[in-house]
Amino acid sequence: MSNGTNIDVSGAINNIVDTAGKIVQLQIDLLNNSLKVLADAVGPLSKTATDLIGSLANTTTQVLQSVSSAITKK
Secondary structure, three states: OOOOOOOOHHHHHHHHHHHHHHHHHHHHHHHHHHHHHHHHHHHHHHHHHHHHHHHHHHHHHHHHHHHHHHHHHO
């Protein structure tokens, strides 16, 4: 009495749930990797910014000392 159209509903639902779970996991992995890349980029950028500020401070100090020396000698 079967007409050959047996549909495996539970199998289809399991496949949908598995696929949805994989999609969510991939999104979490993508977010995780993005955060790691951002964290890895922040370290060198902050060091560069700190070095730049230090260099600017040294340059400013040298300029002020030169100006001060030029004024005092006269």
